[in-house]
Amino acid sequence: MYICICNALKDKELAAASGGARTVADVFRRCGCRPQCGKCLPDVAQMIEDARALENDRLPLAAE
Ligand code: FES
Incomplete structure (x- = not known):
């Protein structure tokens, strides 16, 4: 799906x-x-916030 019409950028690329x-x-x-x-x-x-949240979920906890 196109997110940025001006630059023809799709959701997966972004x-x-x-x-x-x-x-x-x-x-x-x-x-x-x-x-x-x-x-x-x-x-x-x-999308940046979602990527950050996903990365934070993957970080090991200090106590582990
Ligand atoms: S839709 Fe115009 S800059 Fe992305």
Whole structure:
């Protein structure tokens, strides 16, 4: 499914680029483009948060 119409970026491509990204700009840089209209920015920001949450779930706890 297309998330960013301006750059023809699909959800899977953006999700892959979101892993380890700190900002929305990081994600677009990794995809080799820049935001245009900005309508997709909240969705991309959510993907970064989702990727962070997933990474945090995978981190071992200090007490383990
Ligand atoms: S839809 Fe992504 S910049 Fe326009």
